[in-house]
Amino acid sequence: MKKYFVYILSSKNKTLYIGFADILARRIYEHKLGLSDGFTKKYNVNRFVYYEVHPTLTKTVKREKQLKNWHRQWKINLMESTNKDWKDLYTEISDPIKILYT
DSSP: OOOEEEEEEEOTTOOEEEEEESSHHHHHHHHHHTOSOSHHHHTTOOEEEEEEEESSHHHHHHHHHHHHTSOHHHHHHHHHTTOTTOOOOHHHHHOHHHHHHO
């Protein structure tokens, strides 16, 4: 069953970015290395702090657009509901064993 992800990245100074992906670990890795020119590279937004799993691309895109329209504090509250310390979660999703079995 295919999964899709909406995610939030942060910079050290807490600039936020919201995106979506079908292969989450790969997309976060691309952000971390600055492989794509754009907002995340320009502002060094590469700390992976939140994600959600969705069953369809349509629902994923709808949720991403919804979150992008939220006030900043709402986004922070959502992220902090599962990651109070703004910990970089990349190591939790980059383990090949976890990727295969989640």
